[in-house]
Amino acid sequence: xxxxEFYNPTRNLFGKGSLEKLHDLMENYGxxxxxxxxxxxxxxxxxxxxxxxxxxxxxxxxxGGVESNPTLDTLxxxxxxxxxxxxxxxxxxxxxxxxxxxxxxxxxxxxxGDVWDFLANHDQLPQKALPVATVVTMVGTGSEVNQNFVLxxxxxxxxxxxxxGDACFxxxxxxxxxxxxxxxxxxxxxxxxxxxxHVFEHYFAEADQYMPIQDGMxxxxxxxxxxxxxxxxxxxxxxxxxxxxxxxxxQALFGIADMGKGHGERVEHxxxxxxSAKYNCAHGxxxxxxxxxxxxxxxxxxxxxxxxxxENVFHLDCTSLSDYEAGIKGIEALEAFIHxxxxxTTLRELGASGPDDVEFLASELVKQGRVTKGxxxxxxxLKEMYASVY
Amino acid sequence: xxxxEFYNPTRNLFGKGSLEKLHDLMENYGxxxxxxxxxxxxxxxxxxxxxxxxxxxxxxxxxGGVESNPTLDTLxxxxxxxxxxxxxxxxxxxxxxxxxxxxxxxxxxxxxGDVWDFLANHDQLPQKALPVATVVTMVGTGSEVNQNFVLxxxxxxxxxxxxxGDACFxxxxxxxxxxxxxxxxxxxxxxxxxxxxHVFEHYFAEADQYMPIQDGMxxxxxxxxxxxxxxxxxxxxxxxxxxxxxxxxxQALFGIADMGKGHGERVEHxxxxxxSAKYNCAHGxxxxxxxxxxxxxxxxxxxxxxxxxxENVFHLDCTSLSDYEAGIKGIEALEAFIHxxxxxTTLRELGASGPDDVEFLASELVKQGRVTKGxxxxxxxLKEMYASVY
Numbered sequence: 136x137x138x139x140e141f142y143n144p145t146r147n148l149f150g151k152g153s154l155e156k157l158h159d160l161m162e163n164y165g166x167x168x169x170x171x172x173x174x175x176x177x178x179x180x181x182x183x184x185x186x187x188x189x190x191x192x193x194x195x196x197x198x199g200g201v202e203s204n205p206t207l208d209t210l211x212x213x214x215x216x217x218x219x220x221x222x223x224x225x226x227x228x229x230x231x232x233x234x235x236x237x238x239x240x241x242x243x244x245x246x247x248g249d250v251w252d253f254l255a256n257h258d259q260l261p262q263k264a265l266p267v268a269t270v271v272t273m274v275g276t277g278s279e280v281n282q283n284f285v286l287x288x289x290x291x292x293x294x295x296x297x298x299x300g301d302a303c304f305x306x307x308x309x310x311x312x313x314x315x316x317x318x319x320x321x322x323x324x325x326x327x328x329x330x331x332x333h334v335f336e337h338y339f340a341e342a343d344q345y346m347p348i349q350d351g352m353x354x355x356x357x358x359x360x361x362x363x364x365x366x367x368x369x370x371x372x373x374x375x376x377x378x379x380x381x382x383x384x385x386q387a388l389f390g391i392a393d394m395g396k397g398h399g400e401r402v403e404h405x406x407x408x409x410x411s412a413k414y415n416c417a418h419g420x421x422x423x424x425x426x427x428x429x430x431x432x433x434x435x436x437x438x439x440x441x442x443x444x445x446e447n448v449f450h451l452d453c454t455s456l457s458d459y460e461a462g463i464k465g466i467e468a469l470e471a472f473i474h475x476x477x478x479x480t481t482l483r484e485l486g487a488s489g490p491d492d493v494e495f496l497a498s499e500l501v502k503q504g505r506v507t508k509g510x511x512x513x514x515x516x517l518k519e520m521y522a523s524v525y
Numbered sequence: 526x527x528x529x530e531f532y533n534p535t536r537n538l539f540g541k542g543s544l545e546k547l548h549d550l551m552e553n554y555g556x557x558x559x560x561x562x563x564x565x566x567x568x569x570x571x572x573x574x575x576x577x578x579x580x581x582x583x584x585x586x587x588x589g590g591v592e593s594n595p596t597l598d599t600l601x602x603x604x605x606x607x608x609x610x611x612x613x614x615x616x617x618x619x620x621x622x623x624x625x626x627x628x629x630x631x632x633x634x635x636x637x638g639d640v641w642d643f644l645a646n647h648d649q650l651p652q653k654a655l656p657v658a659t660v661v662t663m664v665g666t667g668s669e670v671n672q673n674f675v676l677x678x679x680x681x682x683x684x685x686x687x688x689x690g691d692a693c694f695x696x697x698x699x700x701x702x703x704x705x706x707x708x709x710x711x712x713x714x715x716x717x718x719x720x721x722x723h724v725f726e727h728y729f730a731e732a733d734q735y736m737p738i739q740d741g742m743x744x745x746x747x748x749x750x751x752x753x754x755x756x757x758x759x760x761x762x763x764x765x766x767x768x769x770x771x772x773x774x775x776q777a778l779f780g781i782a783d784m785g786k787g788h789g790e791r792v793e794h795x796x797x798x799x800x801s802a803k804y805n806c807a808h809g810x811x812x813x814x815x816x817x818x819x820x821x822x823x824x825x826x827x828x829x830x831x832x833x834x835x836e837n838v839f840h841l842d843c844t845s846l847s848d849y850e851a852g853i854k855g856i857e858a859l860e861a862f863i864h865x866x867x868x869x870t871t872l873r874e875l876g877a878s879g880p881d882d883v884e885f886l887a888s889e890l891v892k893q894g895r896v897t898k899g900x901x902x903x904x905x906x907l908k909e910m911y912a913s914v915y
Contacts, residue, residue: 136540136764136765136772138540138542138543139540140537140538140539141537142536142537143533144533144534146530146531147529149528149784149785150526150527150528150785151528347749347752348749348772351741351744351745351746351748351749352741352742352745354741354745355738355741355744358737358741359737359738359741362737378526378785379526379737379738382784383738386738391776394772395539395540395768395772
């Protein structure tokens with residue numbers, strides 16, 4: 136087990152009706168609240184009005200229109216507004232993009248220099264930020280209860296995920312699974328697959344080491360997504376299943392399940408970030424395309440861990456198989472799952488329009504220097520992976 | 526899944542050499558540090574000197590001699606000293622008893638009334654406390670990273686476990702598995718079994734409901750204790766195994782693994798608290814005696830959950846068995862484990878001296894009103910359970 140530091144001071148209010156606590160929770164955070172949200176679905180499903188009712192004693196600075204994969208322009212606009220109106224707190228109500236933006240805006244508002252350099256620079260951690268709070272309405276990133284954010288620069292096709300440090304933890308998170316009932320099947324499946332991909336990066340990271348607690352917790356999270364997502368797709372108002380997906384997403388990036396493990400290569404997230412920067416696809420949908428070819432490649436290098444995955448997650452009988460064969464059987468089960476929940480399995484479905492795209496994606500990833508040495512993956516290997524799912 | 530609130534702001538510094546961070550961590554907590562420890566083993570194994578070196582810039586108020594199952598007298602003495610010396614922070618270095626005491630002293634020092642009433646009263650939560658920090662040297666309660674404590678009143682044989690509320694979370698915890706190398710086999714096994722018992726209370730609490738994440742996490746924690754404790758007993762300096770036991774104990778009572786579940790009846794902890802108040806036995810050793818008979822009783826009421834335990838924790842083949850038979854097979858495997866790690870299986874081994882003890886224990890538990898209605902357990906049932914392990 137590697138040395139680690141675990142710290143997460145976010146107060147998580149999870150369950151039916153938890154928004155009713157918002158009014159009292161806001162009491163200690165000043166008068167001017169920047170209320171960030173996305174494309175307006177919260178106005179249609181009534182969450183907007185409920186939040187405004189809870190903020191009845193506050194001066195609300197409303198900022199809608201945060202797009203998925205939020206851009207630098209949007210952030211700059213929000214930060215400027217935050218300063219003009221002297222916001223005391225940033226409240227993000229939405230999915231990962233909105234909640235990530237809330238953290239970036241909160242940190243950017245109290246920072247003087249160029250916000251892209253600041254946010255995208257991994258060596259530079261926000262030392263302070265306005266207090267942030269979240270109300271989650273779409274499941275996947277677990278952003279509501281962690282300090283991470285992802286920033287997109289569409290001009291350069293760069294999408295950077297970052298741990299924002301202690302200053303970026305939400306003060307509290309309102310997590311009512313009922314608020315995700317109106318999220319459609321594609322977005323729901325995409326968010327759920329994002330959860331699996333988050334777990335994968337740590338689960339497969341220390342492939343030579345079995346850690347009974349961490350491995351067992353991670354397998355439990357993945358199994359939960361695999362059993363609960365189909366239940367939600369069949370019955371969108373299934374409270375238990377929605378709650379399990381939400382809790383799975385939070386635990387995938389909360390830290391407890393992977394403390395003491397390394398971060399692994401994170402190659403598939405890097406592969407996907409270029410997809411969503413280029414095609415503006417849902418993050419989890421992009422992951423559904425690139426995770427299987429990447430894992431097939433890795434299975435050759437670390438077959439034993441992939442056997443563990445096949446046996447413990449899918450409960451496959453692998454007694455007569457080699458580790459590699461067992462691992463591939465597990466990945467095939469994952470592919471069947473992806474197909475069964477309606478997620479894409481090819482780049483074409485995401486918007487790729489010709490073989491040039493395969494070359495572009497591979498070379499872009501190499502150019503951004505986002506592939507580490509450990510895996511032996513370079514341009515040719517990436518091209519092969521992308522081509523296999525073109 | 527029940528509604529829940531998860532909050533735990535303790536900073537957990539886990540791993541080899543983490544004590545070296547203590548000096549810097551203490552920087553913001555004032556000059557006068559009450560340094561609590563137990564029977565003096567930390568003086569023999571060198572941890573005392575290492576802590577003092579880290580506290581070199583502080584005014585250290587030394588208070589050794591905190592006994593296991595700390596008494597009200599000890600607490601009062603520490604609280605008085607805390608006030609006299611105007612302590613700014615309480616640092617507990619030891620096992621559960623010392624760390625629990627640190628929290629109670631920190632809360633008691635800023636409270637005016639009678640400390641027993643205050644601490645033992647479940648309706649009265651400490652609203653404030655001096656800052657607390659912990660250095661764990663004995664594994665079992667997870668007290669280093671949670672807000673709970675247990676208080677003993679030997680005059681009345683009362684032992685009260687309590688959630689101390691937000692004020693009692695340690696600011697940070699130093700958790701170096703190497704510091705537990707010198708803990709002997711009996712204490713190690715006792716602490717490890719305490720971990721299992723903590724998980725049981727939540728694992729079996731919602732017996733009619735399968736929660737894929739929580740159940741899976743809890744099964745992972747129990748499995749880890751079952752595989753790692755024998756490794757430690759064979760090789761006390763086995764870092765990975767010691768680290769796994771420590772992480773298991775912390776996760777058993779950290780909250781993540783049981784959020785959304787009820788607290789169950791907690792009957793075996795109540796049964797045991799009377800044992801350790803009467804015989805001053807190690808808490809986990811007392812639990813090893815009372816958990817099996819209690820779980821045999823409960824298996825009749827909720828056989829399906831006990832089958833799940835047998836299959837998922839011990840991986841027993843139960844295909845041809847009824848739920849009840851499968852559940853009993855799981856409990857038998859647990860009993861075999863208890864025996865194999867050298868823990869007691871009878872009251873006599875704890876110090877019981879005659880059949881009168883069985884009657885005393887049963888009636889005392891009933892008198893303290895610590896048995897709830899849900900299980901149908903009353904005097905006769907308790908007497909039977911105690912007698913079965915006399």
